[in-house]
Amino acid sequence: MIPSLRFEGFSGQWKSTTIGAVSKSIDYGLNVAATYFDGENKYVRITDIDEESHLYIEQNKVSPEGSMTDEYLVKEGDVLLARTGASTGKSYMYRSEDGKMYFAGFLIRLRILETVDHRFIYYQTLRSHYNRWVKVMSMRSGQPGINASEYSGFEFNIPTIDEQKKISSFFALLDQKIEKQQEKFKQLVLLKKGLLQKIFSQVIRFKDENGQDFPDWERVALNDLGSFVRNYSYSRSIEGEGEYQHIHYGDIHSKLMGIITSETELPSLSIDTEATYTLLEDGDIVFADASEDTSDLGKSVVLLEVDNRKIIGGLHTHCFRPDSQIDSLFLHYFTQTTEYRKFINVNANGVSVFGLSKPALSSLEIPLPDINEQRKISSFLYKLSQKIELLKKRKTELEVMKKGFISQMFV
Known part of the structure; x- marks a missing residue:
């Protein structure tokens, strides 16, 4: 009941608890269809949560169809869990920058108590302990799934609120670094894609060693x-x-x-x-x-x-x-x-x-083009590709580091 890696100043054993014990409520989502995004009200479904980062996917936003009530609004401190299908167990922690959001019926909302750090609860869902539990619990004769009552019974260990906040703040900073690395990667990929089109459509042309135009393609x-x-x-x-x-x-x-x-x-x-x-x-x-x-x-x-x-x-x-x-x-x-x-x-x-x-x-x-222009183009795009691969490698290294810390800093 003591983690192998711990922040200085904390001691004592962690205590066993459950999802149900740390939640005000565990609720099912809104059972309506999705429609065109109205510019304000977002509708989060299982497919709108990224498999890797667990963040909300901004592309292809939708709104819930029909009338909306605050009962299904997602608020700061809420954690959403997928309850059915191949993505059962996938988690998402709401962030205010994600905007006004309602959650769909195949998701379950955990409304975490104020006496518990909601980020600490969310990070529990990234552990191998949780993944093993989901795999066992979701095994059914037909469609895999976990209902609200079953989620409520998920057991894990928890330290004092001060240690919870210390741990979750550390992982929040690590997540920010991973996000920044991912954003740099995405921007460079988009840049390369745009340059590829301009180069091969000859909107952008290279010059020879004397600053002269190469022959026509x-x-x-x-x-x-x-x-x-x-x-x-x-x-x-x-x-x-x-x-x-x-x-x-x-x-x-x-x-x-x-x-x-x-x-x-x-x-x-x-x-x-x-x-x-x-x-x-x-x-x-x-x-x-x-x-x-x-x-x-x-x-x-x-x-x-x-x-x-x-x-x-x-x-x-x-x-x-x-x-x-x-x-x-x-x-x-x-x-x-x-x-x-x-x-x-x-x-x-x-x-x-x-x-x-x-x-x-x-x-x-x-x-x-001329073989010399080809080589200039290849060299330019190769260097750009190497930068992209380096960013991808750094992001992977951070993700591996995060997994390592998760395995050592939780019980």
Whole structure:
């Protein structure tokens, strides 16, 4: 009943309590449909709470339909919990800057007593102890869920009010740092997106070393800028120990950040080492040729300085080796433009799973500047991408730090 990490000046054991014991009331939300946002009254539903940050999502705001009563208003100190579906247990702590807000029926509101620090109660919902409890409690024959009575019985340990405030203030400061890092990340991503469009539509042009204009751009089909090399349709089932590694289309969708280097982790394969395989080289581009939606179809990664690693193209990929006419990074960044995404949408085939054929990809027309301008563009966008990755890494480090403190500072 004593945490392993504690602020100086506090001693003694924590006491056991429940959600019901620290709440004035535990209430169900408003059972009405959502309608267009009226400019004032927000309607928070399970989907309006971010899965990662647990903050209210400002995009696509809605209002509750029909008449509204103060009974369903969310106030400072309230904590909302999802009571049904795959997101059961997801929590949100109301903040005054989120504005006038009503809560929907699939959420439960905890109105915390003034004698308890509401932020401390909210941080309890970020613990592994709480997640395990939710997993067990929500197991039902049909739709998973936890009702108000069950939430009321959730047990946890609590110190004095002064120690509660000290702990919650510490985590509030840590959350602010994470939010600021996330905001910087989002702003830089938006900047890159805007610059990509302006560069590839030639609104922004680069100059040569003498300050002179580069030649006009051409349009050249991908098939005339290199050739495709072999890929191998190995499934996840043979991943294991081995000297060969593969780039699987699923990893292009979810794990890989666009650029493969000597430090990038790739899954190894337990395959015949006596066989001969076509290895990928620096500068090769690997496209995902299958996806459940068109937003990830055709997504690419590029190999840079992989230091003689034995890497092969994997399942559902097209592997392209550019010739000297085109810079690999330039081609990779072109695949992040609106023009490329429109091409994918037109050429996608399939219904539940979409595919991109090699002949279709070969016909892709690339807006092609002089090779020296390509390299200037690539260098500029690469540096910007590195800054974005650094911000993302710092945010991840803060989140890992927060998890570590949560595990040590609560009982």
